[in-house]
Amino acid sequence: xxxxxxxxxxxxxxxxxxKQKQPLSSLASYEFYRRRTNAIxxxxxxxxxxxxxxxxxxxxxxxxxxxxxxxxxVARAYEKxxxxxxxxxxxxxxxxxxxxxxxxxxxxxxxxxxLRKDFIVDAYQLHEASACGADMVLLIAAALEASxxxxxxxxAASLGLQxxxxxxxxxxxxxxxxxxxxxGVNNRDLKxxxxxxxxxxxxxxxxxxxxxxxxxxxxxxxxxVRRLANEGFQxxxxxxxxxxxxxxxxxxxxxxxxx
Numbered sequence: 001x002x003x004x005x006x007x008x009x010x011x012x013x014x015x016x017x018x019k020q021k022q023p024l025s026s027l028a029s030y031e032f033y034r035r036r037t038n039a040i041x042x043x044x045x046x047x048x049x050x051x052x053x054x055x056x057x058x059x060x061x062x063x064x065x066x067x068x069x070x071x072x073x074v075a076r077a078y079e080k081x082x083x084x085x086x087x088x089x090x091x092x093x094x095x096x097x098x099x100x101x102x103x104x105x106x107x108x109x110x111x112x113x114x115l116r117k118d119f120i121v122d123a124y125q126l127h128e129a130s131a132c133g134a135d136m137v138l139l140i141a142a143a144l145e146a147s148x149x150x151x152x153x154x155x156a157a158s159l160g161l162q163x164x165x166x167x168x169x170x171x172x173x174x175x176x177x178x179x180x181x182x183x184g185v186n187n188r189d190l191k192x193x194x195x196x197x198x199x200x201x202x203x204x205x206x207x208x209x210x211x212x213x214x215x216x217x218x219x220x221x222x223x224x225v226r227r228l229a230n231e232g233f234q235x236x237x238x239x240x241x242x243x244x245x246x247x248x249x250x251x252x253x254x255x256x257x258x259x
Contacts, residue, residue: 002191003060007094008143011119014093019124030131032106037135037160038113040182041084042212042234048259049229050084052115052214053252054239055105057089057096061193064096066243071101072108077249081256085113085136087237099132106133115164119143123155136162136182141172142190153177164214164237168199170206183207184214184237197224204232222258 001009027033042050055074058064071088078086088105089097102116116134118125121143129137139152149165156163157179164182167173168189176183185200185207195218207213215228216237225236238255245251 003193004142004190007060007091007119008121010093011091011121015122015124018128019122024124024127027127027131032103032133033127033131034159035130035133037162038111040113040136040162040212040235048256049225049233050235051252051256051259052085052087052235052237053078053081053083053242053248054087054117054237055089055097055101055248056117056239056243058094059240060094061188062240062244065240066248067096069243069248071105074243074248075105075109075112077247078252079109079112081249081253083112083252083256084235085115087115087117087239089239090116090118099128102129102134103132120152123152126152126156126159126161130159130161134161136164138164138166138184139180140190141165141167141175144175146175149175150177150179153179165211166216167203170203173203173206173208176208176211178208178210181210181212182214182235183211184216184235186216187218188216197228200228200233201231204228207232222255225259 057067088102089095090099113135115136116129117138163180165180166184166186185203187197188195200215213233214235215233219238220241242248242251
C-alpha cells in the first residue's frame with residue numbers, strides 16, 4: 001500500500017466518525033455556512049504570478065516542518081504580503097492541521113481567499129469546508145473516480161465553493177468536469193512523494209482552456225515560477241518553502257518581492 005492509499009483509508013474512517021459525531025444538518029448553524037465566498041486574485045498585483053501560500057505543520061515526506069506554527073499569525077502575514085489566496089491543510093494525522101485552523105483564519109482575515117486542502121472523499125467534507133469559511137476546496141484526481149469528481153464539483157458549486165482540481169497526468173485530466181474553474185498540476189507524486197517540476201511543463205498544453213492553470217509543490221525559486229508563468233501558469237501553490245522558515249510570512253514577502 002502506497003502513501004496515498006494509506007491516507008485515503010484513514011480519511012474515510014475519519015469522515016465516517018465525524019459524520020456520526022456531527023450530523024450534516026448541524027453544519028447549517030455555523031456562521032460561515034453558504035456565505036458569499038471570496039474570489040482568488042489571479043494576475044494581481046501588477047500582473048505578477050499569483051501565489052497561493054500554504055500553511056502546514058508537517059508532511060508525510062518531510063515530517064515536522066513548523067509544528068508550533070500559529071495559523072492566524074501566518075495568515076495575517078501572508079495577506080499583508082499580497083498573496084492571491086491561502087491554502088490551509090486541515091488533515092490532522094498526516095499534516096498536523098485542523099478545521100479549527102481554517103475557521104480561526106476566516107474570522108481573523110475575512111477578505112482573504114482560503115483553500116481547504118485535504119483529501120476530499122465525501123460531500124460531507126464540502127459542507128464542513130463551507131461551514132468553516134473556505135472559498136475553495138481541493139479535489140485530487142488520483143483519489144477519485146470521474147463520477148465522484150463530477151458529483152463533488154457540482155455539490156461544491158451548490159455551496160458557492162470554487163474547486164482546485166489536482167492532477168498528475170493526462171489520464172487524470174480526463175476526469176475533469178466543466179464546472180471546475182482551476183486545474184492544478186502537482187509536481188509531487190502522491191504515491192512516492194518525489195518532486196519533478198517538469199510535470200507542470202508537460203501538462204500545461206492539456207489543461208482545458210477555460211480553466212485557470214495552477215502549478216503546485218516543489219517550487220522554491222522565483223526564476224522557476226517566472227519560467228512556469230511564461231508557459232501559461234497563473235497561480236502557484238507553495239508551502240514548504242515558506243513554512244520551513246522561522247517566519248513564513250517574511251519568507252513569503254521576500255519571495256514575492258523578487259517576483
